[in-house]
Amino acid sequence: MNATRTIAIVGGGFAGTTLARALDRSLPAGFELLLISEESYSTFHPMLPEAVGASIFPEQVVAPIRQMLTRGRFIMGRVASIDRQARTLRCATLAGDIEVHFEHLVLAIGNRARLDLIPGLAEHALPLKTVGDAMHIRNTVLRRIAQIELEDDPVVRRRLGHFVVIGGGFSGVEVAGELVDCLKSIRRYYPRVAAGELKVTLLQDQPRLLLELSERLGRAAQRSLEARGVDVRTRRRATVVHADSVMLDDGAVLQSATVICTIGTRPNPLLETLGLPIERGRMVVRGDLSIENAPGIWAIGDCAQVPNARDGRVAPPTAQFAVREAHCLARNLVAAVTNRPLEQFDYRARGSMAAIGHMKGVADIFGVPLWGLPAWLLWRAYYLSQMPTLGRKIRIFVEWTWGMFFPTDITHLRFTRSQEIVDSVGPAPRQV
Numbered sequence: 001m002n003a004t005r006t007i008a009i010v011g012g013g014f015a016g017t018t019l020a021r022a023l024d025r026s027l028p029a030g031f032e033l034l035l036i037s038e039e040s041y042s043t044f045h046p047m048l049p050e051a052v053g054a055s056i057f058p059e060q061v062v063a064p065i066r067q068m069l070t071r072g073r074f075i076m077g078r079v080a081s082i083d084r085q086a087r088t089l090r091c092a093t094l095a096g097d098i099e100v101h102f103e104h105l106v107l108a109i110g111n112r113a114r115l116d117l118i119p120g121l122a123e124h125a126l127p128l129k130t131v132g133d134a135m136h137i138r139n140t141v142l143r144r145i146a147q148i149e150l151e152d153d154p155v156v157r158r159r160l161g162h163f164v165v166i167g168g169g170f171s172g173v174e175v176a177g178e179l180v181d182c183l184k185s186i187r188r189y190y191p192r193v194a195a196g197e198l199k200v201t202l203l204q205d206q207p208r209l210l211l212e213l214s215e216r217l218g219r220a221a222q223r224s225l226e227a228r229g230v231d232v233r234t235r236r237r238a239t240v241v242h243a244d245s246v247m248l249d250d251g252a253v254l255q256s257a258t259v260i261c262t263i264g265t266r267p268n269p270l271l272e273t274l275g276l277p278i279e280r281g282r283m284v285v286r287g288d289l290s291i292e293n294a295p296g297i298w299a300i301g302d303c304a305q306v307p308n309a310r311d312g313r314v315a316p317p318t319a320q321f322a323v324r325e326a327h328c329l330a331r332n333l334v335a336a337v338t339n340r341p342l343e344q345f346d347y348r349a350r351g352s353m354a355a356i357g358h359m360k361g362v363a364d365i366f367g368v369p370l371w372g373l374p375a376w377l378l379w380r381a382y383y384l385s386q387m388p389t390l391g392r393k394i395r396i397f398v399e400w401t402w403g404m405f406f407p408t409d410i411t412h413l414r415f416t417r418s419q420e421i422v423d424s425v426g427p428a429p430r431q432v
């Protein structure tokens with residue numbers, strides 16, 4: 001691997017893949033585009049709660065990165081170190097460690113889940129950050145209900161049927177809404193489980209839900225959740241998480257075997273190895289998305305602290321901003337290698353959307369509030385438009401439409417291999 005004029009992008013999320021797709025079309029002659037990411041697919045994080053609630057299958061919230069590129073090259077691997085002086089990076093791949101030389105390097109590595117905010121969180125709570133997390137939560141929920149069916153002790157039954165979601169931002173509200181709808185629709189397949197034995201509690205330490213949206217929409221989301229039976233507790237913080245309970249800051253103890261955590265992020269550890277300024281866990285970048293004292297190194301998306309020329313504020317860590325920063329950087333990279341002036345990142349947010357349950361949403365588009373089915377359809381349409389290739393768009397559209405009108409799938413898919421069930425009279429495999 002010794003290309004001298006390589007533009008390397010690390011991270012195949014919203015930011016990295018949007019940048020790669022834009023550069024794929026506009027790459028100047030003599031340059032090679034290389035995208036490196038840990039997984040072979042890009043994850044549509046905003047749709048993970050729908051995968052948790054079994055509204056859609058996990059494979060419908062990911063898109064294969066190779067299908068997004070025509071001229072660019074993709075390497076599945078984890079970048080472990082970057083040498084800024086030598087302009088090389090080391091990457092762990094299926095074929096062992098490789099070294100890549102670059103002329104320009106873009107960091108689009110997002111952030112990681114943080115599990116040390118509350119004692120017991122790391123040991124007992126289920127984070128939601130990856131497709132694997134979504135599948136694990138979905139299987140755990142199905143396992144809990146299957147267990148209630150066979151359990152006689154009413155205290156244990158109640159604990160198994162109580163799902164606590166920590167965090168009243170987008171993902172917490174979406175998970176709580178999806179879960180309560182999912183539990184309601186699948187209960188008919190578990191005749192020994194009563195409706196009153198299944199419960200979802202949402203904990204939010206702020207005065208209201210969805211601080212990212214207007215107060216009106218935040219309240220509308222809360223009313224919608226409460227009308228469907230979610231116990232929404234605002235101004236309430238979890239202080240300790242145990243295997244079978246959660247303690248709150250008012251001394252209350254919630255008996256629950258399943259705690260889902262949607263709060264807290266921590267910086268990607270790769271950022272800290274670079275010796276460049278980091279603020280609030282994000283790499284400090286200039287308005288043109290370059291990094292001071294690091295020529296040829298750029299950062300965008302959740303891992304970057306990007307000043308927005310439109311309002312002088314730091315761009316929020318959302319998919320919408322990650323995508324816009326990527327488009328701006330694509331133009332700046334082409335300008336940089338053709339010696340033209342760079343532009344400043346300048347973007348007015350179009351609004352925000354959240355899916356708050358099956359076929360229910362809230363949205364604020366250019367200040368116009370929307371809720372219910374129209375908001376939800378808009379939400380789905382936006383993420384469908386982000387899928388690569390026409391074929392995939394059509395397939396996902398058909399599958400999503402199908403899922404709107406037919407019962408929730410309760411398949412508890414496990415990856416049990418033949419080797420594990422050779423002794424068919426032995427104990428059942430313990431995996432979730």
Ligand SMILES: Cc1cc2nc3c(=O)[nH]c(=O)nc-3n(C[C@H](O)[C@H](O)[C@H](O)COP(=O)(O)OP(=O)(O)OC[C@H]3O[C@@H](n4cnc5c(N)ncnc54)[C@H](O)[C@@H]3O)c2cc1C
Pocket residue numbers: 010011012013014015016036037038039042043044045046047048049077078079080108109110111128129170171268270300301302303317318319320321322353354
């Ligand atoms: C559950 C959930 C719900 C959300 N809901 C919304 C929403 O409703 N609306 C909204 O706007 N935003 C939402 N977000 C936030 C949104 O998903 C992020 O802002 C967006 O994904 C940021 O894109 P990114 O490309 O910067 O980072 P990411 O999408 O996190 O991508 C980073 C990529 O870098 C890869 N990577 C990391 N380190 C390395 C390495 N060392 N080597 C190689 N590859 C590496 C990762 O595997 C990943 O593919 C949500 C996030 C979550 C977790």
